[in-house]
Amino acid sequence: MKATAKAHTNIALIKYWGKRDEKLILPTNNSLSLTLDGFYTKTTVEFREDLTEDIFYLNDKLVSDQQFNRVTAFLDLIRDYAQKNTLFAEVRSINEVPTAAGFASSASGFAALAAAATRALQLNITDQELSRLTRQGSGSACRSIYGGFAEWEKGTQQDGSDSFAVPVAPKDHWDIRVAAVVLSAKMKKVSSREGMRRTVETSPFFSSWVDSIPNDLTEIKQGIKDRDFEKVGRIAEANCLKMHATTLGANPPFTYWHDTTLAVMQTVQKLRDNGIPAYFTIDAGPNVKVLYLPENEEKLQQTLREIPGVTDVILSRSGQGVTYL
Ligand code: DP6
Numbered sequence: 450m451k452a453t454a455k456a457h458t459n460i461a462l463i464k465y466w467g468k469r470d471e472k473l474i475l476p477t478n479n480s481l482s483l484t485l486d487g488f489y490t491k492t493t494v495e496f497r498e499d500l501t502e503d504i505f506y507l508n509d510k511l512v513s514d515q516q517f518n519r520v521t522a523f524l525d526l527i528r529d530y531a532q533k534n535t536l537f538a539e540v541r542s543i544n545e546v547p548t549a550a551g552f553a554s555s556a557s558g559f560a561a562l563a564a565a566a567t568r569a570l571q572l573n574i575t576d577q578e579l580s581r582l583t584r585q586g587s588g589s590a591c592r593s594i595y596g597g598f599a600e601w602e603k604g605t606q607q608d609g610s611d612s613f614a615v616p617v618a619p620k621d622h623w624d625i626r627v628a629a630v631v632l633s634a635k636m637k638k639v640s641s642r643e644g645m646r647r648t649v650e651t652s653p654f655f656s657s658w659v660d661s662i663p664n665d666l667t668e669i670k671q672g673i674k675d676r677d678f679e680k681v682g683r684i685a686e687a688n689c690l691k692m693h694a695t696t697l698g699a700n701p702p703f704t705y706w707h708d709t710t711l712a713v714m715q716t717v718q719k720l721r722d723n724g725i726p727a728y729f730t731i732d733a734g735p736n737v738k739v740l741y742l743p744e745n746e747e748k749l750q751q752t753l754r755e756i757p758g759v760t761d762v763i764l765s766r767s768g769q770g771v772t773y774l
Pocket of ligand 1 (some may be wrong): 460461464588733
């Protein structure tokens with residue numbers, strides 16, 4: 450009744466932005482991501498007879514707030530799924546995702562939790578099924594089941610039975626890299642959950658965003674297949690800009706960008722003008738992730754570090770999917 454799993458975070462190149470069902474976490478559009486090797490969560494789940502409620506330790510600290518509620522709600526889902534099990538669990542997670550890097554640790558967190566909990570209950574399930582369960586903890590987490598590139602299929606069923614991620618290309622297909630540019634800016638004020646909701650409900654740009662996704666996906670998948678860096682980068686950057694444009698149309702309007710965010714974006718565009726291929730993408734926060742190729746690592750890192758307001762640059766390669774320890 451005990452198992453340990455490790456899952457890595459992922460960065461979306463085609464963003465998940467908008468839900469059609471908040472409870473089941475069903476998205477309005479397909480999304481596509483790259484799993485990263487630099488950032489992961491390791492989680493041990495043990496179902497125990499002596500417990501009267503779930504307990505959750507994150508980095509050896511007992512958690513009792515909103516984060517705990519999401520973990521215990523997710524364990525309820527797994528218990529329901531397993532049917533016979535009603536035991537409570539002790540969950541111990543170690544996060545190797547520097548929160549300052551602006552990566553949602555919820556992606557690696559829920560992927561590792563789902564994998565460890567289902568393994569502890571000896572449920573023999575496919576990656577697809579694991580992804581479908583993981584989705585209900587945090588949407589973007591369902592892509593972290595796989596290494597390399599993965600696509601989350603939004604599905605068409607109301608019950609979410611066909612909404613899960615599938616592999617697109619394995620980790621070793623292509624040595625494409627990501628620099629996480631850390632800014633001194635403060636934590637985000639609008640969570641991705643709240644930001645998405647507000648955008649879906651109020652932004653007149655939202656429907657055009659959704660309409661534009663299928664074409665972006667077709668193009669980027671061809672680019673990944675051909676290892677066409679320019680194509681993949683161009684589509685990812687434009688897709689990110691479109692996602693962020695929807696937030697400006699929301700009511701009340703909001704943006705995740707800070708002045709340094711813009712400075713990094715402009716620097717990346719300038720690098721391109723100078724013959725260094727690099728493209729940015731940004732999630733629901735001020736930090737920027739930059740896609741680049743190994744041969745440009747040194748120059749890129751040095752240039753990004755020189756931008757005033759940048760406190761760190763963390764480099765990452767394509768990472769693996771869920772593993773069991
Ligand atoms: C901007 O997966 O954190 O990073 O499903 O509500 O838990 P919930 O949201 P979450 O949203 C991630 C949004 C994004 C884009 C992406 O990762 O695709």
